[in-house]
Amino acid sequence: MSDKIKYASVRPTRSMNLLSHREMESLMDSHPEVHRLFRECALAVLNAGSEDDDPELLLNSFKDFSIELSPQSRGVKLEVRNAPASAFVDGVMIRGIQDQLFDVLRDIVFTHNKLSEHGNFDLSNAEGISDAVFRILRNAGVVKPERIPNLVICWGGHSIDRLEYDYSKKVGYQMGLRGLDVGTGCGIGAMKGPMKGAAVGHAKQQMHNGRYVGITEPGIIASESPNPIVNELVILPDIEKRLEAFVRMAHCIIVFPGGAGTAEEVMYLLGILMHPDNRDIEVPLIFAAPEEKPEYFADLDHFIRFTLGDDAAKYYEIITGQPEQVARLSKQGVERVKRQRRRSHESYVYNWQLVIPESMQQPFIPSHENMAALALNKDVPAHELVANMRSAFSGIVAGNVKPFGIEQIREHGPYQLKGDAEIMQAMDALLRGFVSAGRMKLKGEYTPCYELSH
Numbered sequence: 443m444s445d446k447i448k449y450a451s452v453r454p455t456r457s458m459n460l461l462s463h464r465e466m467e468s469l470m471d472s473h474p475e476v477h478r479l480f481r482e483c484a485l486a487v488l489n490a491g492s493e494d495d496d497p498e499l500l501l502n503s504f505k506d507f508s509i510e511l512s513p514q515s516r517g518v519k520l521e522v523r524n525a526p527a528s529a530f531v532d533g534v535m536i537r538g539i540q541d542q543l544f545d546v547l548r549d550i551v552f553t554h555n556k557l558s559e560h561g562n563f564d565l566s567n568a569e570g571i572s573d574a575v576f577r578i579l580r581n582a583g584v585v586k587p588e589r590i591p592n593l594v595i596c597w598g599g600h601s602i603d604r605l606e607y608d609y610s611k612k613v614g615y616q617m618g619l620r621g622l623d624v625g626t627g628c629g630i631g632a633m634k635g636p637m638k639g640a641a642v643g644h645a646k647q648q649m650h651n652g653r654y655v656g657i658t659e660p661g662i663i664a665s666e667s668p669n670p671i672v673n674e675l676v677i678l679p680d681i682e683k684r685l686e687a688f689v690r691m692a693h694c695i696i697v698f699p700g701g702a703g704t705a706e707e708v709m710y711l712l713g714i715l716m717h718p719d720n721r722d723i724e725v726p727l728i729f730a731a732p733e734e735k736p737e738y739f740a741d742l743d744h745f746i747r748f749t750l751g752d753d754a755a756k757y758y759e760i761i762t763g764q765p766e767q768v769a770r771l772s773k774q775g776v777e778r779v780k781r782q783r784r785r786s787h788e789s790y791v792y793n794w795q796l797v798i799p800e801s802m803q804q805p806f807i808p809s810h811e812n813m814a815a816l817a818l819n820k821d822v823p824a825h826e827l828v829a830n831m832r833s834a835f836s837g838i839v840a841g842n843v844k845p846f847g848i849e850q851i852r853e854h855g856p857y858q859l860k861g862d863a864e865i866m867q868a869m870d871a872l873l874r875g876f877v878s879a880g881r882m883k884l885k886g887e888y889t890p891c892y893e894l895s896h
Contacts, residue, residue: 507525511547520544578683628666682803702842712750730761841857
C-alpha cells in the first residue's frame with residue numbers, strides 16, 4: 443500500500459465554512475512566503491501521530507506534496523496531492539485532521555491577510571501585542587464569553603519515555619473525571635498524554651463536549667505535529683505570542699518532565715509571576731512527575747533556586763506520583779481563579795490583568811549574535827535574568843528542532859552562550875542532564891547546538 447494519497451479534495455466543516463467571494467479572493471492573493479508556510483504547516487497536520495521530530499526529514503520525504511485553494515460559490519475547497527496516507531482511512535481524510543487542516547488555513551492565510559497585512563495589529567507595544575493575541579484566539583473560537591474557568595494548560599516534553607508518558611495520561615484521566623479541559627502544545631509525549639487520559643475521563647463521565655486545545659506556532663509545528671486528539675487548534679505567529687496565549691487562557695498550569703523547551707516555558711512563566719504587578723493574581727502552578735523519576739524537577743528546582751533565589755520556588759508546588767492529588771489540586775486552583783476573577787471583574791477566558799513585560803513579548807530571533815549577547819549574569823536584575831535564560835533555552839530549542847535554528851547551526855556552528863561562571867556551570871549541569879536522559883531529540887545521537895563559556 444502506498445504511503446501517499448495521490449489526490450484528495452476536502453471542504454471545511456468547522457473553520458472557514460462560510461466565506462464571502464471577496465474573502466476567498468484575498469485567500470487566493472496570498473504572498474508566496476505565506477503559501478510556503480501554509481504548505482509546511484498543512485503537511486505537519488497531515489503527518490499527525492508521527493514519532494519523529496526532524497522537520498527536514500518530513501519535507502524531504504514529501505517533496506511532491508502540494509495543497510491548493512479552490513474557491514467556489516459553495517465555499518472554499520482544498521485540493522491535496524501526495525499527502526501522507528496515515529491521514530486517511532480507506533482513502534477518506536480523517537475528520538479530526540480535516541478540521542485541523544482548515545484551522546491551519548484560518549491561522550496562517552486568513553489571519554495574515556485579514557489582519558496583519560491590513561495593519562489591524564499594533565505590535566509596537568505591550569497592549570497591542572496582547573490585543574493581537576486575543577483577537578487571533580477569538581478568531582479561532584478558543585475564547586468565548588460563556589465559558590467558565592475550566593482550562594488546565596499542560597506543558598512538558600515531546601521526547602519523554604513511556605513511564606513519563608503513562609504518568610501524564612493518568613493525570614489527564616483524573617482531570618477528565620473532574621470535568622477539567624486540557625490545553626497543551628498539541629504535539630506528542632507530555633502534550634498528548636494528558637489529552638488522551640482526559641478523553642477517557644470525559645467519556646466515563648458522559649461528557650461529550652470536552653475541549654482538547656492545541657496551541658502551537660509555525661516554527662515548531664513541523665517537528666511537533668498536532669496529535670489526533672486536539673479538537674481546537676490555533677497557530678500563533680511566534681513562540682512569544684504562543685506563550686502569552688497559554689498563560690492568559692490558563693486557569694491552572696501543570697508542568698510534566700520535558701527538556702529545554704519545558705525549561706523555557708517555566709522561565710517565561712516565572713518571569714511573569716515574579717513581576718511585582720502580578721503579586722495578587724492567581725496562577726496555580728504544579729510540577730508533576732512520576733514517583734520513579736523525580737530527577738527532572740529536582741534538577742530544575744535546584745537550578746531555579748540557585749539562579750533566581752529561593753523566593754522563586756514559592757510560585758510552584760512539586761508533586762511526585764499521586765495523579766489524583768495533582769488533579770485535585772488543579773481543580774482547587776481553578777476554583778480559586780474563578781473566585782478571584784469574579785471579585786476583580788476579570789474575564790473568565792482571557793487574563794487581561796496579568797502584566798507581561800514587553801521585553802518578553804517581543805520575538806527573540808535565535809541568531810548567533812543575539813544568543814551571544816544574552817546577559818546571563820547575577821548582577822542583572824532577577825526579572826531580566828529570567829527573561830534572558832528563557833531566550834537562551836528558546837535558542838537551544840530552535841537549534842534542536844526548528845528549521846531556522848538548524849540552518850543557523852549548520853552555517854555558523856554551535857551557539858555561544860556566555861555568563862557568570864556559576865550560572866554557566868549550573869546551566870551546563872542542567873543541560874547535560876537533559877542530554878543524558880534523551881530529552882533533546884526523539885531519535886539518533888544528540889549533538890549539542892550550543893557551547894557555554896564564562
